[in-house]
Every structure is written in structure tokens, then in C-alpha cells.
Amino acid sequence: MIELKDAITALVDNDVEFVLIGGVAITLHSSAYVTEDLDLCYSRTNINLVKLCAALGRFKPRARGIPDELPFIFDESTLRNGTNFTFSTTIGDIDLLAEVAGVGDYTVAREKSVDFTIYDRVVKVLSLDALIAAKQAANRPKDQLVLPELLALREALDPNSE
Amino acid sequence: MRTPEEKLLNPRPGSKIAEARDFGIDLTLIVGKLRKTPQQRIDDLQSAMRFHVELDKAREARLLKK
Numbered sequence: 001m002i003e004l005k006d007a008i009t010a011l012v013d014n015d016v017e018f019v020l021i022g023g024v025a026i027t028l029h030s031s032a033y034v035t036e037d038l039d040l041c042y043s044r045t046n047i048n049l050v051k052l053c054a055a056l057g058r059f060k061p062r063a064r065g066i067p068d069e070l071p072f073i074f075d076e077s078t079l080r081n082g083t084n085f086t087f088s089t090t091i092g093d094i095d096l097l098a099e100v101a102g103v104g105d106y107t108v109a110r111e112k113s114v115d116f117t118i119y120d121r122v123v124k125v126l127s128l129d130a131l132i133a134a135k136q137a138a139n140r141p142k143d144q145l146v147l148p149e150l151l152a153l154r155e156a157l158d159p160n161s162e
Numbered sequence: 163m164r165t166p167e168e169k170l171l172n173p174r175p176g177s178k179i180a181e182a183r184d185f186g187i188d189l190t191l192i193v194g195k196l197r198k199t200p201q202q203r204i205d206d207l208q209s210a211m212r213f214h215v216e217l218d219k220a221r222e223a224r225l226l227k228k
Contacts, residue, residue: 001211001212001214001215002211003208004204004207004208005208024204024207027195027203027204027206027207028200028203028204030192030195030196030198030203031192031195032188032191032192032194032195034207034210034211034214035207035211036211036214116200117200117201118200118201118204119201119204148178148181148182148185148187149182149187149192151178151181151182152170152178152179152181152182152183152187152189152192153192154178155169155177155178155179156166156167156169156170156179156192156196157166159163161169161177162163162164162169162174
């Protein structure tokens with residue numbers, strides 16, 4: 001489970017450039033889907049990596065799945081040496097993606113995002129159209145399960161669908 | 163023109179909404195979410211996550227008792 005308020009407010013308050021993607025984004029668009037983690041598409045600029053570390057460092061991120069006895073350092077250098085990360089933290093699992101399949105990198109994701117206000121903060125969230133494109137591109141069994149609901153939502157919200 | 167809620171509660175045959183219903187999606191849940199604010203939706207999600215954690219704890223405790 002992820003503590004959403006802690007994670008999202010830390011990111012916004014540290015001025016991190018990110019777009020919410022994945023299950024939390026789907027929820028904000030009115031899906032009844034339940035996720036357990038937080039997925040972000042993030043900017044790879046040096047300054048943003050510094051801000052990401054400032055925002056999330058206090059939650060002691062570690063690469064998921066590595067043994068507890070192995071050392072792991074969460075810093076800008078670690079982020080610079082990879083692109084996609086799956087972290088366990090003291091507040092839950094957080095996945096950082098530099099690029100979203102079917103959508104593109106942070107710049108494109110930001111263009112294809114909409115603003116939602118949660119926890120008294122404005123947060124960029126991948127649009128319903130882009131989430132559908134991402135799910136169609138990923139096409140894993142879990143994506144196939146959520147796609148019919150997203151397509152139904154899009155049709156319901158489209159004033160020109162009937 | 164029908165509202166999103168009307169479309170979801172009475173899907174047009176052959177529509178994506180009808181496909182979702184036939185797939186097994188409970189469209190009334192979507193209607194319920196559409197009536198809520200983004201903050202209420204995210205609060206609901208957090209509550210559901212907490213409920214899952216509690217369920218897992220109860221299941222583990224039960225297994226330990228056996």
C-alpha cells in the first residue's frame with residue numbers, strides 16, 4: 001500500500017516535474033480500479049533528479065526485490081544511471097518511469113496530461129486518451145482487464161459519442 | 163443529448179459501454195465515481211488500499227492460528 005498524501009504532497013511541494021500515470025491516474029478519471037502503488041513519469045533533467053531525491057529521500061527508497069543486506073543508495077547518480085525504477089519505500093511502492101509505452105517521455109506525457117486538484121495541490125495526470133494508449137501498448141493481462149472500463153468511460157464522457 | 167450517467171446506465175447496443183458491461187464491469191461503480199470529486203476518488207482509493215492491508219493481516223493471523 002502507498003500513502004498517497006505523503007507521496008504526492010512531497011513531490012509537489014518539492015517542485016518535482018512529474019505526471020501521474022497508472023492506477024492512481026485511472027482512479028482520478030473515475031475508474032473503480034484499485035491499485036497498490038504509485039506510478040510516475042518524471043523529467044530526466046539534472047535539476048529534476050535532485051528535486052526527486054529531495055522529495056522521496058526521506059522515505060528511504062530501495063530498489064524492490066534486492067536483498068535487505070545489500071546496500072542501496074538513492075541519489076541523483078543512481079537515478080542518472082537508469083531510466084525506469086521500481087522502489088519500495090517507508091510509505092509504499094513507487095515506480096518511476098522515464099517513458100510511458102504508447103505515449104512517450106515526460107515532455108509528451110505532460111502535453112497529454114490534465115490537471116487535477118488533490119490534497120489542495122494541482123497535479124498533472126495522464127489524460128484518459130493517453131492512459132488508453134498506454135494500456136493498449138503495454139497489453140499485459142492486467143491492462144486488458146482495465147481497458148474495457150477506460151473505453152467505456154471515454155465514450156460516456158465524449159459529448160459526440162451519440 | 164444524453165449525460166455520461168444516462169449513457170452508462172442505459173448503454174446503446176454495440177457501444178463500448180455495452181461491451182464493458184458485457185465484459186463484467188459494474189457500470190454503476192463508474193457512475194458513483196463520476197459523482198465524486200477527484201479528492202473523494204483518491205480518498206476512496208486510499209481506503210480500499212487500507213482495507214486490503216487489513217484483510218491480508220487477518221488472513222495471516224488466521225493462518226498462524228491453524
